[in-house]
Amino acid sequence: MKVSASTDIAAAPEAVWALIGDLRRWPDFVAGLTRWEAAGRRRSGLGARYRALMRIGSADIGGLVEVVEFHPPADLAWNAVTGAEQRGRWRLRPHGEDATRVELRMTYHVAGWAPGAWLIGRIAERAIRRNLTRTLGELARQVERDGSGR
C-alpha cells in the first residue's frame, strides 16, 4: 500500500531541510508520533536508527527504523528494521523561484490473508493519510515561522 501527500512551502529547500534533516526535530511536526527515540549513538544522517511509533486506530504501530538515504537538501528515506513493515521518503524539490515542493511518501505491507489484508490496509490508509497531511501542514507552519523570524 502506498500513501503520499504533498505541499508547497514558501521557502528554499535548505530551509525545509533544516527541520527534516535533523531527525531529533521530527516530533515537533510529525503528526500521530507517540514515540521517537534514537537507538544507538547516531542521532541524524545516514544510518541513524530510531524507535518510532505512530498511533493508528487503537494501536501504536511502528518499530525500529533506519535512515537509508540522506541527500541534503533533497531526499531522505527510511526503512523499517523491525516491527511493522514500512518504508518512507521525504522528497524536496525547488518549485518556482522561492518555494519548495515537499512530498512525504509511505509504503507499507499488511500481513495476513490477502483480501482481508487489502481491506485493512485501505482502512489504515485513511488514518495514515490524515497524519501525513497534518504533518505537512505543521512543517509548513514551522518553516514559514522560522523564515519570518530571521
Added chain:
Amino acid sequence: MGGLLPSLGRSVERRVHHADLGERDPDYIRDNLPWLWLLASAWFRADVRGLENIPERGPALLVGNHSGGNMIPDTVILTMAFSTYFGAERPFYQLAHNLVLAIPALAPLRRFGTVAATPENAAGALDAGAVLLVYPGGDHEVSRPVWERNVIDFDGRRGFVREALDAGVPLVPVVSIGGQETALFLSRGAGLARALRLDRTLRLKTLPISLALPWGLNVGDFLGHLPLPAKITIQVLPAIDLHERFGPDPDVDEVFEHVVALMQETLDALAAERRLPVLG
C-alpha cells in the same frame, strides 16, 4: 455423568501442554495482528494507555483484572497492543486455564504465547526474560455478574506475588474496563458447578450464566458468544520493583493488598470516565 466427567477431566489433562513456551510463533502473530487491530479499533474502540510503563527490556510480570466470560476481549486487545508497541519479536506469554488450551478451536492461542497456568511455565517464561501476563482472578473473575463489573476480584489468589518475588521481576498492574459489558453476566453459577462436580473434574469453580448473543440464555459459555461492541479501555500502571517498594523480604499479603487497592483505584477512575454502558 459420574464416570463421564472424570474421564473428560483426564482427557483435558492429557491435552494440556505443560512445556509449551516454544509454541509461540512471532511470524504467526505478525500475520494476525492486522485483523486483531481492526477488531480492537472498530468493534471495541479500544484505548490502551501506559504501555511505556512496561520496562523496555527484560522480564516483567503483568497482573491484570479479567473480564468478558470466555471471550476475554481485554486479553486479545492487550496482546495486540503489546505486539504492535514492542514488536512481535519481543517474547510475551499469557497464562490461561488448562481448559482454554484444551479446546481444539483455541489451539491458535498457543502460537500467540498462551500457555497453561502452571508454576513451571510461569518461572520458565520469566527466567527466559519474557514478559508474562497473569490474570489471578481467572474463571472466578471473568464470570462475575455485571453489577460487579467495576470490582477487582482476585478471589484472594496471591500466587502472582510469589512468582514475581521468586523470579525477581517487576510487577506491572494492568487495569481494564468494558469487558464485563460484552454480555449480560448474571451469575457465576458456582453452586451449579459444584453440583455437577466440575470443580473436581475440570478445576472449574464456576459455570457462568449470562444473556449473550446469539444464544439468549448462555450457560457455561463453552461455545463462546458474540461480544457486544463495548468500549474497552486498558490502563497499564507503572512497574513496581517489589524490593525497592517493600524492602528486602516483602510480605506477600501486604504486596497483594497494595496491588489490588491500586488497581481498584484505577478501575474506579476509569469507571468515572465512562458515561454509558457499552458505548463508553
